[in-house]
Amino acid sequence: MAVLDKKLQDEIETLTDLAYEKFLNNEIEESFILSEQAWDLYPDPKENWNEAYNTASSIVDDCLKIKDFERAKKWLNNMIMVNNNLHLNDEDLNFYLGKYFFEIGDYLKAKEEWDNAVSLAGYRVFEGEDPRYIDFYRHPEKYIKN
Structure with a gap:
């Protein structure tokens, strides 16, 4: 498993934190946009990054809270993709x-x-x-x- 560059990890964490704040403030779509931006920062192939699994699981949590099952399914598939490669979180x-x-x-x-x-x-x-x-x-x- 590779380790993300510190600067890139900080950018991802900043976007993730902003997404969390937006979600708490009921700015749901803005939250998901920021979360997707964080996901997009992971280098390809994304399934090589354990942190990508964590990002996807946070999005799934939010989707389940608001009962957005279609979006949850998409992000579960991303979790599956990462886990199928790394097998860290069966x-x-x-x-x-x-x-x-x-x-x-x-x-x-x-x-x-x-x-x-x-x-x-x-x-x-x-x-x-x-x-x-x-x-x-x-x-x-x-x-x-x-």
């Missing part, structure tokens, strides 16, 4: 996929992804997350109807 990626599937109501796929995440990292993957996720994982029958 359980994290499984957890994100589970969150996505849970939020769109595909509970069977959510359970499958979270089974994978838990098998790799245990229940700690649910720490600090929406309590609905662990509730679902422990009691899927409340959500999945035959």
Whole structure:
């Protein structure tokens, strides 16, 4: 895994911080524009940069908060692309996929992804997350109807 040039990393962090501020101020589209600009600064191929995975996961978090599932899917694909190359975040990626599937109501796929995440990292993957996720994982029958 390569290390980003300090100046480039600082530029990316500045854009990411501005995107976060915009999101908090409910300037959603401006936030996503800044996040995309940060993503675009990663040298090609982007899948060589662990930091690119982190940028994409932050965008997915924001997308899920506002229920923009189409945009979330695009950024999940970017996370998959980076992870397929670096294999640094398998359980994290499984957890994100589970969150996505849970939020769109595909509970069977959510359970499958979270089974994978838990098998790799245990229940700690649910720490600090929406309590609905662990509730679902422990009691899927409340959500999945035959």
